[in-house]
Amino acid sequence: MPHQCTSCGRTFPDGSKEMLSGCPDCGGNKFQFKPAGATEDTTAGATDQADPPSGDAGPSGSAAEGRSRTPPTPDDRSASTPEESGTDRRPTEPADATPSDASASADASAESDGTEQIADRSDEDTAQASARSEVVSPDELDRASRDIEPAETPPAEEEPEPGIDALRDELNDQFESIRIVSPGQYELNLMELYDRQEYIISLQEDGRYVIEMPDAWGIQDE
Amino acid sequence: MGLLTNLRDSISRVTDGLFAADEPKRIGIYGPPNAGKTTLANRIARDWTGDAVGPESHIPHETRRARRKENVEIERNGRKVTIDIVDTPGVTTKVDYKEFLDHDMEKDDAVRRSREATEGVAEAMHWLREDVDGVIYVLDSTTDPFTQVNTMLIGIIESQDLPALILANKTDLEGSDVQQIANAFPQHETIPLSALEGDNMDEVYTKIAEYFG
Numbered sequence: 001m002p003h004q005c006t007s008c009g010r011t012f013p014d015g016s017k018e019m020l021s022g023c024p025d026c027g028g029n030k031f032q033f034k035p036a037g038a039t040e041d042t043t044a045g046a047t048d049q050a051d052p053p054s055g056d057a058g059p060s061g062s063a064a065e066g067r068s069r070t071p072p073t074p075d076d077r078s079a080s081t082p083e084e085s086g087t088d089r090r091p092t093e094p095a096d097a098t099p100s101d102a103s104a105s106a107d108a109s110a111e112s113d114g115t116e117q118i119a120d121r122s123d124e125d126t127a128q129a130s131a132r133s134e135v136v137s138p139d140e141l142d143r144a145s146r147d148i149e150p151a152e153t154p155p156a157e158e159e160p161e162p163g164i165d166a167l168r169d170e171l172n173d174q175f176e177s178i179r180i181v182s183p184g185q186y187e188l189n190l191m192e193l194y195d196r197q198e199y200i201i202s203l204q205e206d207g208r209y210v211i212e213m214p215d216a217w218g219i220q221d222e
Numbered sequence: 223m224g225l226l227t228n229l230r231d232s233i234s235r236v237t238d239g240l241f242a243a244d245e246p247k248r249i250g251i252y253g254p255p256n257a258g259k260t261t262l263a264n265r266i267a268r269d270w271t272g273d274a275v276g277p278e279s280h281i282p283h284e285t286r287r288a289r290r291k292e293n294v295e296i297e298r299n300g301r302k303v304t305i306d307i308v309d310t311p312g313v314t315t316k317v318d319y320k321e322f323l324d325h326d327m328e329k330d331d332a333v334r335r336s337r338e339a340t341e342g343v344a345e346a347m348h349w350l351r352e353d354v355d356g357v358i359y360v361l362d363s364t365t366d367p368f369t370q371v372n373t374m375l376i377g378i379i380e381s382q383d384l385p386a387l388i389l390a391n392k393t394d395l396e397g398s399d400v401q402q403i404a405n406a407f408p409q410h411e412t413i414p415l416s417a418l419e420g421d422n423m424d425e426v427y428t429k430i431a432e433y434f435g
Contacts, residue, residue, distance in 0.1 A: 177344070178340060178344065183319075183333055184318070184319030184320075184329075184332060184333030184336040184337065185316075185317070185318045185319060185320075185336070186316070186317045186318075186336065186337075186340040187315065187316055188314070188315050188316070188317070188340065188343055188344070189315075190313065190315060190343075190347055190371065190374055190375075191374065193343070193344050193347035193348065194347045194348075194350060194351050194378055195351075202341055203337050203340060203341055
């Protein structure tokens with residue numbers, strides 16, 4: 001499960017297209033990449049092609065990535081991936097370099113009609129490669145969470161899912177004072193409403209709300 | 223310089239003191255939805271000012287949801303007590319527009335009403351923190367008082383050291399159980415009443431004068 005949604009925790013296998021348009025569960029668009037070394041789950045795509053040849057499992061993360069895109073040779077892979085891991089040049093590599101010792105079926109697909117498939121994949125790979133090479137910095141994560149807090153309630157997770165409930169409760173406890181279950185349905189955290197300095201004046205359907213900042217009190221409070 | 227500062231300080235202390243003594247206490251009428259808060263607010267206002275607690279708001283921040291009646295003078299035993307009454311929206315942890323659909327309401331209206339009610343709770347909670355000097359806590363004596371909302375609000379009121387009067391309303395209804403409310407909050411005095419019928423209002427006014435005068 002190399003990719004994990006940072007808002008609901010759902011994981012996606014490497015090469016998953018599901019996440020390209022946002023997390024299907026919570027709509028989140030920030031994911032963290034977990035190197036293959038951290039979790040041993042391999043993906044459908046990876047296992048299909050990479051199981052037969054052995055022996056190259058060594059260079060953990062990059063090798064696992066390499067498998068999913070370079071069908072044929074173990075040798076080429078172990079030679080090429082370590083320096084190039086994370087770049088998008090890799091997908092093109094096998095086309096030039098490989099067909100030498102490839103195992104039967106993989107060979108056919110890689111060579112004959114292979115160019116198109118590889119071209120297809122390389123689009124996807126570019127996005128993934130950049131996703132992999134650019135690690136979300138702690139700053140960015142921090143900023144993202146700060147945006148959510150004062151400006152709007154977190155996206156109203158509309159479809160309840162057992163796994164999310166605990167997380168949701170935790171979030172509620174942390175900062176949420178009003179949760180929009182759906183338009184017209186609200187859950188209120190009274191302690192939070194009581195504790196917070198600013199005063200929520202009006203709610204909007206899109207989950208945003210208007211607050212009055214403490215500084216404005218003196219002015220309007222005659 | 224120091225002399226002047228001292229002088230200014232002491233003058234402002236005196237004037238502050240004067241104003242503070244004059245200023246009526248602001249008493250929030252709190253409680254869960256449908257406990258009879260507005261009925262009570264209207265009765266108090268009508269009894270002592272002739273008006274009801276109207277829909278017009280004198281409240282800052284343009285809140286049209288909590289309603290305030292200012293300068294309500296209550297006379298007890300030859301003594302006058304002046305208070306501002308703030309009738310607040312019922313406090314609850316869940317608001318669902320579907321509740322309103324039962325009352326012959328279109329969905330859009332129900333959703334809007336639900337949103338306003340939620341804003342109202344937020345407002346009521348904020349007032350409790352910032353703007354009230356005492357609380358009249360109204361409960362429907364036909365319902366179970368052991369709820370999360372009641373426990374939490376009474377807890378907050380106690381932690382603020384606000385004077386609080388607990389009223390067991392709706393004694394005119396069958397099934398009213400004042401004792402159950404007294405048992406739920408033994409640390410407070412519980413006064414039975416029917417705001418609708420005006421039963422036992424004398425005692426309520428006596429207690430208001432006693433608690434908030």
